[in-house]
Amino acid sequence: MFSRQFARLSTRSTLSFQRFITFDAASQPRLRIGSTVPNFKAPSTAGEIDFHKFIGDSWVVLFSHPADFTPVCTTELGAFAKLKPEFDARNVKLIGLSAEGVDKHNSWIKDIEEVALDNKPFTYPIIGDESREVSYLFDMVDEEGFKNLNGGIVQTIRSVFVIDPAKKIRLTLTYPASCGRNSAEVLRVIDSLQTADKKGVVTPIDWTVGQDVIIPPSVSNEAAKEKFGDFKEVKPYLRFTKV
Structure with a gap:
């Protein structure tokens, strides 16, 4: 076609x-x-x-x-x-x-x-x-x-x-x-995409490598604890952790 x-x-x-x-x-x-x-x-x-x-x-x-x-x-x-x-x-x-x-x-x-x-x-x-x-x-x-x-x-x-x-x-x-x-922003986006693909997380605004990431709402607290260990719950839908 x-x-x-x-x-x-x-x-x-x-x-x-x-x-x-x-x-x-x-x-x-x-x-x-x-x-x-x-x-x-x-x-x-x-x-x-x-x-x-x-x-x-x-x-x-x-x-x-x-x-x-x-x-x-x-x-x-x-x-x-x-x-x-x-x-x-x-x-x-x-x-x-x-x-x-x-x-x-x-x-x-x-x-x-x-x-x-x-x-x-x-x-x-x-x-x-x-x-x-x-x-x-x-x-x-x-x-x-x-x-x-x-x-x-x-x-x-x-x-x-x-x-x-x-x-x-x-x-x-x-x-x-x-x-x-902004070439640095393109590089930052690639870091975010690759981290998300590898770790099953999402990244907050202005995120750069080494900063906390967000656990997706689709992951329960129990599964998050097993997968990521410690995490910080700001709201039931907003939980930060490290990777």
């Missing part, structure tokens, strides 16, 4: 990829938390990407940008690059996207290395999405941006997707053009 939305297009490179016939809101896939992330093939600064193969058995953060050589996006890509060792330690792969070509990305990377990395190498891929097909597939735009996908100015290809090894979407964020993202 989904493949019917594509048509084969001759390319200017040796890479073969497919293209949407139209950007139609009625036929656009609906992506929600818990959805299986769509697969796609696209060129990148690390060669052709088959997205599901790229995910493999890792977590992935996919984050997008409307254009190269833009001020806010340059700071964002640099900030994520600085934090890459932290993401690596959590089995998280980073992958960017910008709605321009790979050759231009490679030139832009030199600026990012100079501005944000003290000329150290930039080491994660950036997808080339000149046709805006992936941007459409993931609904990375606001209402005005959607109207311009076929060729106008699109300012809001500025989304973040956190995807788990089962290829399920666990978090989505879309930012306006004027607002830079």
Whole structure:
């Protein structure tokens, strides 16, 4: 069914990829938390990407940008690059996207290395999405941006997707053009999601690793005592413990 939305297009490179016939809101896939992330093939600064193969058995953060050589996006890509060792330690792969070509990305990377990395190498891929097909597939735009996908100015290809090894979407964020993202918050969210998956807990507001977590209301006091040991009951539905 989904493949019917594509048509084969001759390319200017040796890479073969497919293209949407139209950007139609009625036929656009609906992506929600818990959805299986769509697969796609696209060129990148690390060669052709088959997205599901790229995910493999890792977590992935996919984050997008409307254009190269833009001020806010340059700071964002640099900030994520600085934090890459932290993401690596959590089995998280980073992958960017910008709605321009790979050759231009490679030139832009030199600026990012100079501005944000003290000329150290930039080491994660950036997808080339000149046709805006992936941007459409993931609904990375606001209402005005959607109207311009076929060729106008699109300012809001500025989304973040956190995807788990089962290829399920666990978090989505879309930012306006004027607002830079918070890379530390993305890392914090991954810590929360991974802790929740491993320990069967939920995390309170502003939670960071080492702080108390919350026991879900579905767990009885008896089961909580057996599983977690000591816990603090603030309300019958609000119980804190350590993991």
